[in-house]
Amino acid sequence: MTAAQADLQIDRPSVADGAALWRIAKDSKALDLNSSYSYLLWCRDFAATSAVARDEHGEPVGFITGYVRPDSPGTLLVWQVAVDEAHRGRGLAAALLDGLATRAVAEHGVTTVETTITPGNTASERLFTSFAERRGARLEREVLFDAGLFPDGPHDPEVLYRIGPLSQ
Known part of the structure; x- marks a missing residue:
């Protein structure tokens, strides 16, 4: 943990964090923004497989949402990663x-x-590539959802990054 991260606490989100997670996602201008309701549900139903970083006042400044895939219980699917603009560049996403x-x-x-x-999201590509390297795990990439599958207009393809095997 870096000195910049020392004042931060990483733990599970609570329902009370849902609004802040929605705001951080909205302000990122990079994520597909879900409804505020979905962030409340996520903090209730998937808190065990998600994480939030809190500043010295206990306010959320970054988060990761994820879930264990029902048909693949050994797989954690990371849905979104976001860090408040004032806290970027300090390695917080990697710590989360x-x-x-x-x-x-x-x-x-x-x-x-x-x-x-999505292709061209350099920050996420670096985050997950370096995660695989730190864990000594294999990284496989393949297109999961081609651009033509999205019904709501132009959308870049979604490339699946699969990292494993992990160990403690």
Whole structure:
């Protein structure tokens, strides 16, 4: 953990964090923004497989949402990663991902992390590539959802990043 991260606490989100997670996602201008309701539900139903970073006042400044895939219980799917603009560039996203993966391995027996990244999202590509390197895990990429599958207008393809096997 860096000195800049020392004042931050990483833990599970609570329903009370839902509005802040929605705001951080909205302000990112990079994520597909879901409804505010969905962030409240996520903090209720998937808190065990998600993480939030809090500043010295306990306010959320970054988050990762994820879930264990029902048809692949050894796989953690990372849905969204976002860090408040004032806290970017300090390695917080990597600390969140490392912490969540370690917890998911210990508590859920996860051996693989998956996420999807649109081509050109350099920050996410670097985050997950460096995560695989830190874990000494294999990284496989393939298009999961081609651009033509999205019914709501132009959308880049979503490339699946599969990282594993993980160990504690």
